[in-house]
Amino acid sequence: MKAAGCPECGYPVLPHHGFCEACGVPLRGAASPAPKARARPAECVECGSTEISDGFCGQCGLRQPDGREHVEVTTPTAAGVSDRGRRHSRNEDAMAVVETGGRVIAVVCDGVSSAPRPEEASQIAAETGAAMLTAQLDAGADTEAATRAAVLRAGKAVAALAASEHEAPACTYVSAVVDVGAVTVGWVGDSRAYWISDGTGARPSTVLTADDSWAAQMVELGVLTPAQAHADVRAHTLTSWLGADAGELRPRVERFEPGGPGAVVLCTDGLWNYLPEAAELAEAVHRARAGDPARPPLEIAGELVRTALDAGGHDNVTVVLIPFPPPEAGSPYPAG
Amino acid sequence: MPEFTIKVDQNRYLPVGGREVHAIVTVEATGAGAAAAATSAAEVIIIDTSGSMSFGDKMAEAKRAAKAAVDVLRDGVRFAVVAGFNLARPVYPADETLAVASPQTREEAKRAIGRLDASGGTAIGSWLRMAHKLMSRHGAGVRHAILLTDGKNQHETPAELDAALAEVNGGFVCDCRGVGTDWEVAELRKIASAMLGSVDIVADPRDLEADFRAMAEKAMGKAVADVALRVWTPQNGTVKFLKQVAPSLEDLTGRRVESAPQSGDYPTGTWGDEIRDYHLCVQVPPSDVGRQMRAAWVKLVVPDGAGGEQVLASGNVLAEWTDDEAKSTQINPRVADYTGQAELAAAIQEGLAARREGDVDTATARLGRAVVLARQAGNEQIGRLLERVVDVIDPVTGTVRLKKNVDKVDEMSLDTRSTKTVRTRKDGG
Numbered sequence: 001m002k003a004a005g006c007p008e009c010g011y012p013v014l015p016h017h018g019f020c021e022a023c024g025v026p027l028r029g030a031a032s033p034a035p036k037a038r039a040r041p042a043e044c045v046e047c048g049s050t051e052i053s054d055g056f057c058g059q060c061g062l063r064q065p066d067g068r069e070h071v072e073v074t075t076p077t078a079a080g081v082s083d084r085g086r087r088h089s090r091n092e093d094a095m096a097v098v099e100t101g102g103r104v105i106a107v108v109c110d111g112v113s114s115a116p117r118p119e120e121a122s123q124i125a126a127e128t129g130a131a132m133l134t135a136q137l138d139a140g141a142d143t144e145a146a147t148r149a150a151v152l153r154a155g156k157a158v159a160a161l162a163a164s165e166h167e168a169p170a171c172t173y174v175s176a177v178v179d180v181g182a183v184t185v186g187w188v189g190d191s192r193a194y195w196i197s198d199g200t201g202a203r204p205s206t207v208l209t210a211d212d213s214w215a216a217q218m219v220e221l222g223v224l225t226p227a228q229a230h231a232d233v234r235a236h237t238l239t240s241w242l243g244a245d246a247g248e249l250r251p252r253v254e255r256f257e258p259g260g261p262g263a264v265v266l267c268t269d270g271l272w273n274y275l276p277e278a279a280e281l282a283e284a285v286h287r288a289r290a291g292d293p294a295r296p297p298l299e300i301a302g303e304l305v306r307t308a309l310d311a312g313g314h315d316n317v318t319v320v321l322i323p324f325p326p327p328e329a330g331s332p333y334p335a336g
Numbered sequence: 337m338p339e340f341t342i343k344v345d346q347n348r349y350l351p352v353g354g355r356e357v358h359a360i361v362t363v364e365a366t367g368a369g370a371a372a373a374a375t376s377a378a379e380v381i382i383i384d385t386s387g388s389m390s391f392g393d394k395m396a397e398a399k400r401a402a403k404a405a406v407d408v409l410r411d412g413v414r415f416a417v418v419a420g421f422n423l424a425r426p427v428y429p430a431d432e433t434l435a436v437a438s439p440q441t442r443e444e445a446k447r448a449i450g451r452l453d454a455s456g457g458t459a460i461g462s463w464l465r466m467a468h469k470l471m472s473r474h475g476a477g478v479r480h481a482i483l484l485t486d487g488k489n490q491h492e493t494p495a496e497l498d499a500a501l502a503e504v505n506g507g508f509v510c511d512c513r514g515v516g517t518d519w520e521v522a523e524l525r526k527i528a529s530a531m532l533g534s535v536d537i538v539a540d541p542r543d544l545e546a547d548f549r550a551m552a553e554k555a556m557g558k559a560v561a562d563v564a565l566r567v568w569t570p571q572n573g574t575v576k577f578l579k580q581v582a583p584s585l586e587d588l589t590g591r592r593v594e595s596a597p598q599s600g601d602y603p604t605g606t607w608g609d610e611i612r613d614y615h616l617c618v619q620v621p622p623s624d625v626g627r628q629m630r631a632a633w634v635k636l637v638v639p640d641g642a643g644g645e646q647v648l649a650s651g652n653v654l655a656e657w658t659d660d661e662a663k664s665t666q667i668n669p670r671v672a673d674y675t676g677q678a679e680l681a682a683a684i685q686e687g688l689a690a691r692r693e694g695d696v697d698t699a700t701a702r703l704g705r706a707v708v709l710a711r712q713a714g715n716e717q718i719g720r721l722l723e724r725v726v727d728v729i730d731p732v733t734g735t736v737r738l739k740k741n742v743d744k745v746d747e748m749s750l751d752t753r754s755t756k757t758v759r760t761r762k763d764g765g
Contacts, residue, residue, distance in 0.1 A: 047571070056630040056652070059598075061570030061620070063628040063654075089628030089656050233662055314660075 063089060068119065072298060075099040077327060078106060078178075079298035080320035081305045085270055086313030088113075093268050093318035094122035094171075096130035099326075103179035105133045106320045107154070110191050110268040112170040112241060121158045121169035125242055129154035129175055143177050144253050147186035150175060151251035155188070155242040162244030170243030173251075174209060176264050178322045183264050185209055186253045189241050190216075191318075192272050194265040195258060196282045202260025205282035210252070212240035230276070236269065263297075263323050270317035271308045285321075297321040338368035338559050338607065340636050342651035345670050348631075349663040350655055353622050356576065357631040359653040360670045360760075361614040363565070368609045371559035376477030378414040378434055379555055380467040380508070381405050381548075383427075383452065384485040384515075385419040390454035394486055394515055397541035401548035403446045405482060408552035409437040416470050417445055420483075421456030422491050424466030434470055457491035460527060461500030468504040476562075476641060478606050479508035480555040481531075482548060486515045489523055497523075501530040506562070509533050509605040511551050514752070515541055517744040521751040529586060532605035537752045539745040557608035560638055563648070564601040565614065568633040571598065573620040575632070578602050581674040582613035585681050585755040601637065613759065615674050620655055631655040673713065673760040680709035680718065684754035688725075688747060696738060700726075704734035715758045721750040 043050055044057035045065060051058030055066060068091040071082045075097050084091040092111030097104065107129040111118025132153040136146035154173055162168035172189025185193040190211040197205045210216055214237040215229035229235060240246065265281060275281040281304075288303035289295050301321045308317040346359035381402050389395045402417060409415050414434035417427040426432050428448035435441040463483065471479045489497055510531035512524050515538045528535035538544050565588075567575055580586040592600040604612070618632045632653035640646045658664050687702030703726050710718040711731055722728070724746035726736040 054630075054652075056633075057570075059571050061573070061630040061655075062623070063630065085626075087626050087659065089626055 066090065066119075068094075071095075072302070073097050074298050075104065077297070078104045078320065078322040079296065079301050080106065080108075080266075080318065081298070081301040082318040083270075083305050083309065083313075083316065085316050086309060088316055090119055091316045092118040092122055093270065093316040094119070094126040095266075095318050095320055096126040097320055097322075098130050098134050100134050100138060102326060103137065103177055104322045104326050105130055105137070105175070105177050106266050106322055107133070107150075107173065107175045108191050108266040108268060108318050108320055109154075109174075109242075110172040110189070110270075110316065110318070112172075112238065112243070115170040115243065116167050117161065117169045118171060120161055121171040121243065124157045124161065125154040125171050125173050128157040129173060133175060133177060137177065143179070143182075143184045144255060147175060147177060147184050147253050148251050151186050151188060151242075152249055155246065155249045158242040159244040159246070165245050168244035168246075170241045170246065172238065172268070173242050174266050176266055176320075176322060178264050178324055178326060180325050181257060183208065183256045183258060183324065184253065185256070186251050188212060188249060188251050189238050190236065191266070191268045194267070194278055194281050195256060196263045196265055196278075196285045197258070198260065198262045200260050202258050202262045203256075205262070205278040207278050208254055208256055208264075212252075213238055258324050261324060263321055265304070266318075266320040266322075267304070268316060268318045270313075270315035271304060271319055273315065274308050274311040297323060337648075338365040338371050338609065340365050340607075340648040342634055342636060342649040344634070344651040344653055345668060346653060347663075347666050347668040347671075348628075348654040348656045349658045349660070349666070350622070351661065351664040352625060352657060352659055354655075354657065354664065355619050355622055357618050357620060357653060357655045358668065358671045359616050359632070360581070360668070360674060361565075361616050361634050361651060361653070362611060363604075363614070363636060363649070364611045365559075365607045366609055368557060368559035368607065372478075372557050372608060373410070375559050376414075376474075377556070377558070378471050378474040378477065378479045378508070379405075379409055379552065380416045380418060380434075380470055380481040382418045382420050382424070382463050382467060382481060382483045383449075384421075384458065384487070385452055385454050385456070386421045386458045386487055387455050388487050388518065392516075392541065394541045395452070395454045397544045398484055398515065399449050399452060401484070401544035402449045404545045405548040405552035406442050406445045406449070408549055408556060409442065410556055411437055411439075413437040413556070414474050415441075415445070416467075417449055418463060418466050418470075419452055420458070420460065420463035420485070422459050422462075423456075424463040426466070426470070427452065432466075432470060434474055458485060458487045458489055459491040459496075460485060460489045461492050461497040464500050464504050464510070464527075464531075467510070468507040471508050476639070478555070478558045478561045480558065480606065481508050481510040481533075482551050482555075483510050483512045483527070484515060484544070484548075485512070485519055485524065487518050488520045497527075501527065505530065506603060509561075511535075511555075513538050513544070513547060513551075514748075515539075515544060517748055521748055525752070525755070532586075532603060534584065535752060537745070537749050539749065554608065555606075558606040559608055561606045563604045563607055563636060563638050564595075565604055566595055566599055566601050566635040566637050567616065567618075568596075568599045568635070569618055570620055570629060570631065573598075573618055573631065575600065576617040576619050577615070578617075579615045579678065580604075580612055581615045581677065582611075582757045582759040585678055585757060588614075604636075611759070613670075613674065615671065615678070616653060618653065623655075623657055625657045625659050628654060628656040670760045674757070676709050677713050677715070677757045680706055680713060680715070681754040683709060684718070684722075684750060688751050691725075691738060700736060700738055703738070704736040706734075707731055707736055708734035713758055715756075717756070718750070718753065721746065721753060725750055
């Protein structure tokens with residue numbers, strides 16, 4: 001293991017360091033930037049007017065890019081890509097990825113468009129969830145308990161955005177904690193976690209979450225087949241979400257032992273709409289890696305996003321890819 | 337200054353090539369109470385003293401009503417009482433000035449009101465001019481008038497009235513009341529509209545006192561005047577219409593005054609603690625799927641008293657183009673509801689006009705449609721008034737028969753109150 005340099009001051013740092021010991025800059029973790037993080041363009045991207053106010057052009061009225069149209073984040077091990085897609089005016093998805101103590105923590109959220117300020121809901125949920133998970137796990141909490149606590153904390157943060165119950169920002173939430181032996185996922189809504197198997201003794205690829213959606217409910221009740229349910233206009237109607245109008249939250253948490261190498265993919269429906277089956281997603285991951293087994297996670301996540309865009313990009317797309325097991329933990333399995 | 341908020345309720349999604357954006361803009365003012373007490377205010381009470389007022393007990397009740405309104409004026413408010421006939425005569429103070437309300441001036445004013453006699457004709461334009469003259473000396477602040485008439489504007493031509501309305505435009509807000517049934521609804525509605533005030537019928541003169549007291553109390557609750565809705569639209573965009581839709585219908589489209597490039601101001605008058613809804617329709621140039629546009633930027637502006645202005649609140653009306661028909665074909669429920677209520681008012685007014693002209697078919701069709709719309713809107717008051725003018729055979733299809741004998745009061749009440757709306761809320765109901 002070689003010591004890398006701090007990106008800020010060059011002081012040698014080790015992968016498990018959370019902060020540079022010389023200058024104190026945070027080393028791990030990255031999240032979608034807040035909309036305000038980027039300076040506003042001086043000129044309207046449409047008409048060139050320099051009158052920009054409140055994010056809108058003062059002449060033609062066009063909403064200006066907020067910096068979340070395309071976001072990439074990387075940690076030493078994992079990577080995420082989030083994109084506006086081709087049909088939406090904004091990216092209302094958000095993600096946060098943190099590496100700490102030999103594990104990777106990731107949260108992906110999808111703002112509910114029919115509610116106000118969905119981009120704020122997803123942002124605060126992803127950041128709060130990841131921060132809570134990090135704090136709890138660093139303090140030695142049980143992974144499943146920490147996962148549950150993080151969902152609840154994120155739910156509170158989203159609920160606090162609401163002016164009233166009738167104007168409540170809302171979002172989905174899926175988190176993963178990937179450590180040396182297991183993957184622990186927690187979720188509310190229809191953003192998903194997948195296990196992508198590399199073969200070689202690992203359990204086969206599978207969906208780790210079960211959507212809180214109308215379609216999933218219909219299938220669960222045995223009323224419709226998955227194909228019928230997903231063809232219905234109500235398919236994506238959420239049955240559970242984070243927000244002030246969500247009622248009591250019952251986050252679902254699952255622990256999964258992969259038994260061999262592979263990767264965990266967290267994604268919003270902007271991706272899984274096009275690749276709903278675990279096998280299809282696995283094939284896409286393997287295709288992206290064909291010819292280069294060491295291809296960086298960022299490039300693979302980017303390929304997956306591109307797949308969704310090429311298929312129409314009807315929604316915002318967010319993909320986080322986390323190799324299993326996290327390499328610095330020392331792999332007990334042969335490389336795939 | 338009360339606190340103002342603007343809320344926008346709309347479906348921002350447009351189909352490919354779509355241009356027309358609708359939104360319900362809700363303006364709410366809160367905390368006006370303390371501010372109102374400290375606000376400089378002027379009140380002019382205009383009483384019709386034409387000869388016809390001497391019939392029945394109209395004059396006596398009008399005097400009682402005017403006295404009740406005077407009693408409500410808080411100390412320090414500037415006020416005057418004006419008698420209206422072929423001309424306008426200051427009753428109190430007698431010298432074309434405004435008095436400062438105090439226990440003494442209120443008593444003096446009431447004594448002067450008590451001495452009023454009825455004789456002469458009706459020339460409302462001249463009454464408004466007098467009120468304007470008095471109030472223009474008062475300067476800024478809340479300027480309000482109450483106007484009572486019992487007859488048609490017979491001693492002025494419509495052109496003379498229009499000229500007077502144009503002259504006093506924006507000078508003050510005027511609530512208009514017609515007592516009895518010899519006045520003309522359309523005429524008084526036009527005056528009230530132009531003066532940004534309400535209009536109502538007081539069929540029984542005995543109800544005047546309570547009504548006047550309520551109007552004066554409401555006027556005393558106003559904390560800020562000369563408030564305008566400023567609507568910015570994108571280049572090549574236009575405001576197709578802007579209507580107040582609650583608590584009553586008022587088309588403000590024609591009241592636009594250009595305030596800056598791409599911006600126009602629409603007058604809303606004075607504000608106390610209240611909520612008003614506006615239906616805004618803008619046309620914008622279409623953009624690409626996935627693009628979002630500010631289709632209108634709505635601001636509430638008021639002069640700051642130092643030659644500048646203050647923005648009290650603002651809100652965005654958005655447009656976003658989508659190829660998802662499930663999104664673009666949804667009509668916002670409140671837009672739909674207020675569209676129905678506007679149609680209801682038009683159906684009533686057209687139906688009653690046709691009935692007066694003896695066009696039974698049109699009257700039956702339009703009033704039948706009104707029955708359906710009143711039911712949809714949940715407007716029970718209008719529903720009851722309609723039932724006094726037509727026999728409802730089937731309220732669902734709007735099958736009605738015109739009643740043979742309709743009380744003039746009922747017809748005029750229906751006409752006058754046709755523009756009163758039922759406020760809709762986002763959460764249904």
